Amino acid sequence: MSGARHVDVGGAAPYRIAIGDGLLRDGAALASHVRGRHAFLVSDANVAPLYARDVADAIQAARPDVRCIVSCMPAGESAKTLDRFGELLRELADFGATRDACVFALGGGVVGDIAGFAAACWMRGIDCVQLPTTLLAMVDSSVGGKTAVDLPQGKNLVGAFHPPRAVFADTATLRTLPDRELRAGLAEVVKYGAIRDDAFLDWLDAHAEALLARDAGALAEAIARSCAHKAAIVERDPLEHGERALLNFGHTFAHAIETEQGYGGLNHGEAVAVGMVRAAHLSTQLGLADAADARRLEALLARFGLPVEVPAGLAPDALVSRMRLDKKAAAGRLRFVVWRGAGRAEVLSDVPDDAVLAVL
Numbered sequence: 001m002s003g004a005r006h007v008d009v010g011g012a013a014p015y016r017i018a019i020g021d022g023l024l025r026d027g028a029a030l031a032s033h034v035r036g037r038h039a040f041l042v043s044d045a046n047v048a049p050l051y052a053r054d055v056a057d058a059i060q061a062a063r064p065d066v067r068c069i070v071s072c073m074p075a076g077e078s079a080k081t082l083d084r085f086g087e088l089l090r091e092l093a094d095f096g097a098t099r100d101a102c103v104f105a106l107g108g109g110v111v112g113d114i115a116g117f118a119a120a121c122w123m124r125g126i127d128c129v130q131l132p133t134t135l136l137a138m139v140d141s142s143v144g145g146k147t148a149v150d151l152p153q154g155k156n157l158v159g160a161f162h163p164p165r166a167v168f169a170d171t172a173t174l175r176t177l178p179d180r181e182l183r184a185g186l187a188e189v190v191k192y193g194a195i196r197d198d199a200f201l202d203w204l205d206a207h208a209e210a211l212l213a214r215d216a217g218a219l220a221e222a223i224a225r226s227c228a229h230k231a232a233i234v235e236r237d238p239l240e241h242g243e244r245a246l247l248n249f250g251h252t253f254a255h256a257i258e259t260e261q262g263y264g265g266l267n268h269g270e271a272v273a274v275g276m277v278r279a280a281h282l283s284t285q286l287g288l289a290d291a292a293d294a295r296r297l298e299a300l301l302a303r304f305g306l307p308v309e310v311p312a313g314l315a316p317d318a319l320v321s322r323m324r325l326d327k328k329a330a331a332g333r334l335r336f337v338v339w340r341g342a343g344r345a346e347v348l349s350d351v352p353d354d355a356v357l358a359v360l
């Protein structure tokens with residue numbers, strides 16, 4: 001447990017992101033965020049058998065006065081539902097969790113989003129500590145306080161902003177992460193380069209093999225740089241009144257695809273890869289950026305083994321209909337995150353449907 005790196009997220013409710021190997025073994029550090037006597041550890045069917053008992057025991061050993069229980073939910077996007085959210089609230093009630101209870105979200109973005117939402121709602125808001133175990137959760141979902149569940153009609157339609165008290169990204173957990181999920185996380189890493197850091201895209205290209213081979217140094221660097229980008233944005237615009245929308249690059253397309261596939265097709269990172277390439281082509285189509293920029297992004301994502309085409313069988317007009325419930329839409333009009341080339345993203349209103357259909 002040596003050489004942990006830290007990224008601080010400022011703003012009205014500041015917190016620290018710790019990134020390092022073995023952080024989940026530090027029961028005292030985890031337990032220091034429990035103000036009361038209840039620690040509610042949420043995990044999923046893949047992650048819990050690997051890590052939950054050890055984490056709960058570490059918290060318990062550091063704080064014998066705290067009761068720590070483990071709640072294990074089914075794995076995957078299809079479990080990020082209102083029903084499962086209700087189940088978590090009922091478990092909190094049975095546990096007798098008081099307002100000073102702390103929810104620990106141990107898993108990927110699905111666990112982070114739903115456990116964070118339960119923490120946001122239980123007794124109108126209790127503490128939440130994010131313990132991300134996927135690359136995607138380490139670089140994105142554990143940071144910034146967006147929590148949510150999906151509806152059949154659309155992704156993340158019910159949720160709240162509820163920043164965590166702390167984030168512990170234990171990079172040792174990435175050793176058990178399936179390859180497909182590692183690649184999915186790389187899509188959101190690429191996103192930071194695409195929206196605000198051209199040089200980061202070059203770095204990712206140069207370190208692609210090391211990242212895919214799970215080189216510890218390369219992964220820690222990618223996580224720290226990604227978290228620094230996200231922190232810089234969310235501390236200035238925590239509630240997405242402005243620049244935070246840039247973090248949605250590719251997501252209008254991605255969410256439409258995920259919803260249309262019933263949350264059982266592409267995973268979120270894969271859909272974001274497809275979506276970012278569509279957003280880049282849309283920018284070219286609208287005369288905002290060179291086609292070469294889109295080709296460069298596409299090549300990098302393909303190098304990471306990510307899909308770049310809309311899956312066969314999804315009708316373009318059905319996807320555009322799904323986009324009507326995108327949370328960036330306003331006054332009945334869609335808004336897209338487009339770019340003027342690598343590192344220069346912006347939000348654009350009034351994009352004609354024809355232009356969107358053309359890139360689908």
Ligand SMILES: NC(=O)c1ccc[n+]([C@@H]2O[C@H](COP(=O)([O-])OP(=O)(O)OC[C@H]3O[C@@H](n4cnc5c(N)ncnc54)[C@H](O)[C@@H]3O)[C@@H](O)[C@H]2O)c1
Nearest residue numbers: 046075076108109110133134136140141146173176177268
């Ligand atoms: N709140 C935000 O700001 C934000 C940002 C990005 C994504 N998200 C959300 O995050 C979700 C996607 O998160 P994800 O990609 O982490 O998916 P996920 O949570 O479904 O995890 C992916 C898979 O990996 C398994 N897994 C997790 N950690 C593991 C480990 N260390 N070893 C072995 N298996 C492991 C999980 O059980 C699951 O099967 C989506 O719902 C997306 O909407 C939210």
Ligand SMILES: O=C(O)C(=O)C[C@@H](O)[C@H](O)[C@H](O)COP(=O)(O)O
Nearest residue numbers: 140144146155156244247248251327
């Ligand atoms: O933190 C943000 O802001 C993001 O947009 C990060 C996205 O990667 C993430 O997928 C987020 O959950 C999307 O939010 P939504 O508001 O479009 O549902």
Ligand SMILES: [Zn+2]
Nearest residue numbers: 188251268272
């Ligand atoms: Zn995302």
